[in-house]
Amino acid sequence: MHRRTVEDRVVDTVNTGLLLLMALVTMYPFYYLIIISFNNGLDSSLGGIYFWPRAFTLSNYEKFLSDPKWLMAFGVSGLRTVVGAAITIFFTCLTAYGLAYRNLVFQKVYFSFFIIAMYTSGGLIPYYVVLRSLGLLNTFWVYVVPGAVTIFFLVIAVSFFREIPPEMEESARIDGASDLTIFFRMILPVSKPLIAAMGLFVGVGQWNAWMDSAYFVNKDGLRTLTYRMMEVINQGMMPTDLATAERAAAITGVTTFSIQVTAMVIAVVPILLVYPFLQKYFVQGIMIGSVKG
């Protein structure tokens, strides 16, 4: 149906060229890091590796995966990602739908409330105290409840919801649907791209979070994957003056940089595996498709 004009060809060529360039610039460093993770750390510190590991080894990975606590941590991280994302998406979208309501009374007040909260914080210590008084410390819920509303996406979601044509809502209301039904049956399904984006951002945030696992939890069984990784990374970072003064540094083939890189690769792989499933929502017309169906 589309005729390829000259403009089409030019645009496509330029587009493709630029995107290829971008892909190279973003992919190569990443690829480089993967190679480093499979290369002996001591050898890596010599530099000069570009395309292939020079001294292939799995010892960097062993450092992480040999600890049996890893499986548990993996499970914890996975669970908090799924549960946390679900909770956050639900509450954030619910609130956003309310805020996006046309001619909402007190709208400015509500917005100001959220905006101020977004840029203001009382600090770590009071936050800890609040969590403690709510009994959230040392439980799984400390991972997923405090972030139930993420204000950044609240605001984005509001702007998305405003784009939804009012006619859709009107017709549903005429049919007798309540606000809650409209939310579940119509708004959410139609906002698949938004939810996919939110799921990705929030999910990745949950997956990568380690500070709450450090400060708010001390049961072994509740530690997350990234926390375990930080443990390993920290162990490689003995202050140099101490190492000289107190103990000579151990000689192993694993160096700090290789460890950090390996940790990064391990953390990223699951995300890359999940992402293609979300990607299909970033296709134009998905919203229209659902409505018609």
Added chain:
Amino acid sequence: MAELTKATVAERAKPLRAAKRSIWREIVKQKYAHLFVLTGMLIVFVFNYLPMFGILMAFKNYSITSGIKGIFTSEWVGLKYFKEFVGAYNFDLIVTNTLAISLLKLVFTFPVPILLAIMFNEVRLQFFKRFTQTVSYFPHFISWIVVSGLLVIFLSSNSGIVNDLLKSLGLVDNALPFLSSPNYFWGLAVSTAMWKEAGWWAIIFLAAISGLNPALYDAAEMDGAGRLRRIWHITLPGIRGTIVVVLILAVGSLLGGGLVGSNFEQSYLLGNAMNNERSEILQTYAFKMGLAQGRYAYATAIDLLQSIIAVILVFGSNYLSKKITKNSLF
């Protein structure tokens, strides 16, 4: 002279009472919406507003050994920490750097995700589209610590790949001091931020574009609009709401107060004694004098300062946006 009879007064009061009644009626009509919002407000209240009692620390001579009680019982010192902060021997330099880096980022880095999203959208081959889009956000997952390690490998004056390349191509005689000269820092900060985050932020805009009606494009094509015109007249206006929203939020973090990008990590990790006059920003200075010394009251004071400025900037740009583009947050 009209006589103020009871009847007249009643007549005049009617619109007011009617207005009050109609607001209340509106609220009742919108009751679910308000309920939904209040749910969110409750959560935010508990986890964001309750801890705000810690802000008191900013005005008190607080020491952590006095525990939580100490936040309330320590003596007031007024604006002491703010004065100390502003009295830094290189304060002007710090503010200049912070503003410069944030503004440069805004100007150069903000349009890139939008552009990328549009470019992804225009790709016809599904496989290529998904591939480039996935690859584009890889850098987001590389922590700044690893990035700074990478930058050394690539940009070192001694053995860095880039310098070696430039020298072998004959473009330069001596290695360029990317990492040590202050003159390169701003460029370094902006370009690395762009590289790291553009693909990730593009996702949001891509989601917005996905919500656009394809029928609009068909109609425009029918009318004879070419690719570029379709992008300009349909895609961009279509996501204008999202663009404005993200822009306003980004403006809020101009002086720190961190939403978009992590100025702190860049300056902390890529800054060193040699490029310090261009790399020291409010956040790194506050960190060095505050948390790094365990001075929580000081750190809280500076955070508060940044929060206030951020809120003012957001409200301000929201107002401006409403006037200029008719689009705004609220």
Added chain:
Amino acid sequence: MKKKIVQTTLATTLAVAMLTACAGGNNGGTGGNAGSTQPGAAESDKGGEQEIVELDLFVNMSWWPLKDWSGKVPEEITKRTGIKLNIQVAADDKQLPLLIASGDLPDLVYTATDLTRMAHSDVSYSLNELIAEYAPDFEISPERIGVNTMPDGNFYTIRNAFSTEQEWKDNPKALPGANSMSYRQDIMEELGNPELNTLDDLMSILGQVKAKYPDMVPLVWDKEQIGQHLRIHYGLKKSRGFVDIDGAAQYYLKDKNYLDYYLYMNRLYREGYMLAENFTFKDGQQDDQYVLNGQAFAHGSGNADTTNAQLEELGKPFRMTQVAKLLSDKAAIPMGGSGWAGLYITKNNKNPEAALKLLQFMYSEEGQQLGLYGIEGEDWTWNEAEKYPVMNYDFNNTDVQTQMGVVWWGLLASSGVNEALQRFVPDSQMTKWGLAAREALVFNPALGLVSTEPDTEEQTIEAQIENMVKTEEVRIYLAATEEEARAQYAALLEKAESLGLSKLEEWATAKYKEYQQNF
């Protein structure tokens, strides 16, 4: 659609329930929140059958290699004291202040930072009170009590790594961990093995290297320790502290040799013997890269023994030699700090008596040797003739340390000398350097005690000056001419004055005179 939601919710709830149950079972019991540790009912000295007392220890060093109380050394400690520790290692440096402020400190804290904050009556038990009540037989050397005593008259910990001048004298094999320098042996030979006895010799050798090998970096420094080795030869302190000038405590930068040191470093830079980029190093291994690749001649902070092992592993043909003598008569290593880290018994401790007994044991010679060296006879033997412990295992290897649980737990309350004795390995290059460096130790305990307290005005001034120096000092190193270097040094001192240096010095001098009365 609804059914799916219900099913998913059910599944998730089940998973979460299982997880929480599992987590409860795995309870490490650390921190003030978990409550499932055994009560400290037993009095550990009563008769044969001891109940094991479990205490939670928070180690405030995120890099601490020993993550739990496992290995033959901890087991032996438990056997001899009846105390078992549940270890929690800090994730970063914000965690301890959080615990202090929130009141959720665990039973014991071992930390090298926030020492004054921990030594507060609201936070920890004072040891003198505990000793009076539970262990009047616990004898501590008066100097140690002195350096750990707080302004309120109590002492709350016994910091490790401290030894008096006499103790150092009595142990000729105790080696200080002084910053070292190594260089390429083969290149030295190619230059004809020139003499290296003075700093001028060093400068000229570097010059020869530069002339003969223009692609090499003559001298590369570790990122944290730029110039530190030279400071030893000039007898200088690094980055903080005070020096005694005519009886008054003045800022360390005013030491009479400091300008000479700066000028020497500046000359190193101007002649091209060291790289400007050295100041941009962020990774602890960037300097190693130059050395291992053979691109550097001399390595500031280099440990020849370690490097040579690495070179061997990489199959490189050259080796490093350690600079093993003092290169100037001004050389001095100022000692006199109060130690490194301390074990604190917090106010939340469920069994202060047991905790005190643990500390008493770790402070005793028996405990120190067990913790630092291992089990006598099995892991080490005492060489009576030379008076040092001979290790039977690779005590520098972190994997071995972790497996045995040795070396690090010894640091809970060890003396500087006992720690130093472990470093003595006859015929190792570092030992040769250590023996030379020993001669440079100078002691001024009163001056070493002068240190600012957190949340005070002096500390703010000191922090501001330190921050400024870190940045501005580079201008001296990288000055284009010697005159400029001098000018920059003067400017540095001026800037420090404008930040309140004289006030700081006034306070320091007063404190110095006060402490001098204790010694």
